[in-house]
Amino acid sequence: MPINDEVFARMDELSPAERKVARALLAAWPTAGTESAASLARTAGTSTPTVLRLASRLGFGSWPEFQARVRDEIADHLNSPLRRSQEGIALGDGGTLGRAIADRVALVESLGTSVPPSEFDRAVAVLADRPKQVALLGGYFSRYFAMVLAAQLDQILPNVDFVAEPLGHDVGRFLQLGKGGVVVVMDFRRHELVAQQAAAAAKRQGATVLLITDTSLSPVVESADIVLPVTVDGIPFDSMTPLLVLIEALVEGVLRAAGPRGLERMRQWEESVRITRASRAAHAEEDVRDDTGPREVGAGNVEALALPGTGGAL
CATH class of the missing domain: 3.40.50.10490 (Glucose-6-phosphate isomerase like protein; domain 1)
Incomplete structure (x- = not known):
């Protein structure tokens, strides 16, 4: 199993300080794995012994041994036919929408x-x-x-x-x-x-x-x-x-x-929303009645709606 995958899989086994190192390692993988133990410790906000304990937990006798394994994995990845094939497919033809969908599906899967x-x-x-x-x-x-x-x-x-x-x-x-x-x-x-x-x-x-x-x-x-x-x-x-x-x-x-x-909690929330909506609907109906009432026009008040300057005629 690649080192980064193993670190990811064993995150729950780590102490809080080791978990900080693991996060820093995965955040800048694989570059972080080639740094000195002291440099990685500074990035993670921990100590050099904590970095060394993490390497030991992963089965490495020393930090240089860990770094050598990281460099080997980088070389294998760069020479991988699968990687080259995947990049070729990624650069292939396709509509903008199709590429956008594929890219976001990949992000979700990540x-x-x-x-x-x-x-x-x-x-x-x-x-x-x-x-x-x-x-x-x-x-x-x-x-x-x-x-x-x-x-x-x-x-x-x-x-x-x-x-x-x-x-x-x-x-x-x-x-x-x-x-x-x-x-x-x-x-x-x-x-x-x-x-x-x-x-x-x-x-x-x-x-x-x-x-x-x-x-x-x-x-x-x-x-x-x-x-x-x-x-x-x-x-x-x-x-x-x-x-x-x-x-x-x-x-x-x-x-x-x-x-x-x-x-x-959801039941109470839904009930409160239902009551609020019912109250708003009732008030809205009253407002509509209030607004429409005075606007009724009968034979006795036609002159009240006459436009200015028309002498009372519409």
């Missing part, structure tokens, strides 16, 4: 290799385990997807908030986060400083930090307890298709994990 199942399961468990508060925030584009996730989780869980300005207008709600709370941060490349600062603040307050980011990894990883990396390559902008699929998978997972509690 979730299977970018998101460690153990990390996804931890994310579902944390959200479904009666958190005191769930706060969601995002960046320039990803904030809209954070709003979608917040709106859907709100139908399953209590105390869910989208926080537009965690260090500004919404700082009061954000400061409520503490032990037992969860903050979901979406931060994609051109990573934003406010996301990093907000995550660090939530971490200091004792909240669990769940990061959803691109595979180059946001600096928020320094504060994150759980990281779900998504491949978003696209032209001309990053494709958010796999992010939306991940959101839907999270919501489905949380509903299944919450069980009867989640279903009861």
Whole structure:
């Protein structure tokens, strides 16, 4: 099994510090595997001994032995007939729509290799385990997807908030986060400083930090307890298709994990919406009657509708 696949598959076996190294390794694979142990440790925000422990856990006697294996895998990949064939197919003819669909299908399928199942399961468990508060925030584009996730989780869980300005207008709600709370941060490349600062603040307050980011990894990883990396390559902008699929998978997972509690919350939510809609419909009907009543024109009030300057004639 290739090293990166093994690291991905064994993510749940790693200690929190080793998991940071693994994330840094996978985020810049295979280049990160050719760096010195000290350099990788700096990138991951851990120590050189932690990097060496990860290599040992993977069955390597030393870091140079690990690096040699990485270089061998790079050489094998570059010389692979399969790789060359796949690239040739990718460059073949095809309509723009067809290529766009194929590219996005591939991005969705890449979730299977970018998101460690153990990390996804931890994310579902944390959200479904009666958190005191769930706060969601995002960046320039990803904030809209954070709003979608917040709106859907709100139908399953209590105390869910989208926080537009965690260090500004919404700082009061954000400061409520503490032990037992969860903050979901979406931060994609051109990573934003406010996301990093907000995550660090939530971490200091004792909240669990769940990061959803691109595979180059946001600096928020320094504060994150759980990281779900998504491949978003696209032209001309990053494709958010796999992010939306991940959101839907999270919501489905949380509903299944919450069980009867989640279903009861949905029932209450639907009932409230039904009552609200019925009330609005009734008010709208009254408004229509009020508006149309005075406009009825009979023989006795035709002159009241005469246009100015017509002497009373229509």
